[in-house]
Amino acid sequence: MSKIALITGITGQDGAYLADLLIKKDYEIIGLVRSYSNGNIKGLSYLGIKDKVKIVECDLTDLSQVIATIKEYKPDEVYNLAAQSSVSLSFKQPIGTIQFNVVSVLNLLESIRMLDLNCKFYQASSSEVFGNAILPIKETTIINPISPYSISKAAAHWITKNYRESYGIFSCSGFLFNHESFLRSDNFFIKKIILQAIRIKNKQASTLEVGNIDIKRDFGWAPKYVEAMYLMLQQDVPDDYLICSNQSVSLRSIIEYVFEYLNIPLSCLVINMDLFRPTEIPDIYGDNTKAKQTLGWNYDLEFYDVLKILIDEELRNTK
Incomplete structure (x- = not known):
C-alpha cells in the first residue's frame, strides 16, 4: 500500500x-x-x-x-x-x-x-x-x-x-x-542574476543592479x-x-562567473546602495557531517558546477 x-x-x-x-x-x-x-x-x-x-x-x-x-x-x-x-x-x-x-x-x-x-x-x-x-x-x-x-x-x-x-x-x-534550481522564484538572488544577465546578452537590458555583493553564502x-x-x-x-554544501562563495564571484560564461563585460554591473539590507550576515556556511553520517545523505557538488547547470537550463527555456 x-x-x-x-x-x-x-x-x-x-x-x-x-x-x-x-x-x-x-x-x-x-x-x-x-x-x-x-x-x-x-x-x-x-x-x-x-x-x-x-x-x-x-x-x-x-x-x-x-x-x-x-x-x-x-x-x-x-x-x-x-x-x-x-x-x-x-x-x-x-x-x-x-x-x-x-x-x-x-x-x-x-x-x-x-x-x-x-x-x-x-x-x-x-x-x-x-x-x-x-x-x-x-x-x-x-x-x-x-x-x-x-x-x-x-x-x-x-x-x-x-x-x-x-x-x-x-x-x-x-x-x-x-x-537553487531552474524552479527557483524570480525574486531570489541567483535566479535574478542569471535572468538579467541573459537579458543583457540578448540586448534586452544594459545593466545589472545589485546591493551588497561582498558577502558569502553556502x-x-x-x-x-x-x-x-x-x-x-x-x-x-x-x-x-x-x-548544506560545507563551503561559501561570494556573490561577487557568482556574478563574475555568470558574466564570463555569457561573455558580458563587468562594466554592466551596477552597485545600488538602496538595495542594501538593514542587517546583513557577511559570511555563512555549514557543516553537513551529521546529515551525511546519520542520514546517509550524499552531496559533493561545487556551486560553480551547479551554476553551469542553471545557466544552461535557463538558456534552453528562454524564448
Missing part, C-alpha cells in the same frame, strides 16, 4: 522537486494550496507530474481547515514547506511574515496532536536563524535570528521541537542553506537537498539536521 505524503508549499521549488522524488518512490501526494485561483503549478508541469499530484485548497492559518484536511487524508508524512520565504520582503512585511510562518506550523502540529495521528512531520527551517555565528554552522550553534524572516523560522523550529519533546510527535526541522542544488528532507522522515528517531 502506497504511503501518503502531504506537502504544503507544493507549488514552490522544493515542493515540486520533493513531490517528484516521492512519486518515484510510489507515494500518493496531496499538495496544499491557499486557493485554487492562485495555485501556480508551473513547477509541477515542468517536471511532468501535475497529473500525479492531488491539489487541495487549505488555508494554513485556519485551524479548522487544517484539522479537516489532515483528518480526511490521514497522511503518513507531512512536509511543511509553505512560508513567506524572502528575507528582504520580510523587512517590508514583518507582521505578515511572522504571523503566517508561525501560525501555520502551530496549526499543522496541533492538528496532528488533536487527531492523535501517527504521522511524521518535517519543518522547513533555514540557515538564516543562526545570524552572525562562529563558522562553520553546526546543529549545536546558538540560534540568533537577525531578520523578521529568520525570527519566524526560529520560532517555527522551537515549536516543532516542543511538540516532539512534549507530545512525542515525530517532528524534525531541516536547516537548509541556500539551494549555495547548493535543490533536487539533492529535498532528498535530505525525505531521509529525515525515514529515521527511527526524529532529529534536526543542517543541509
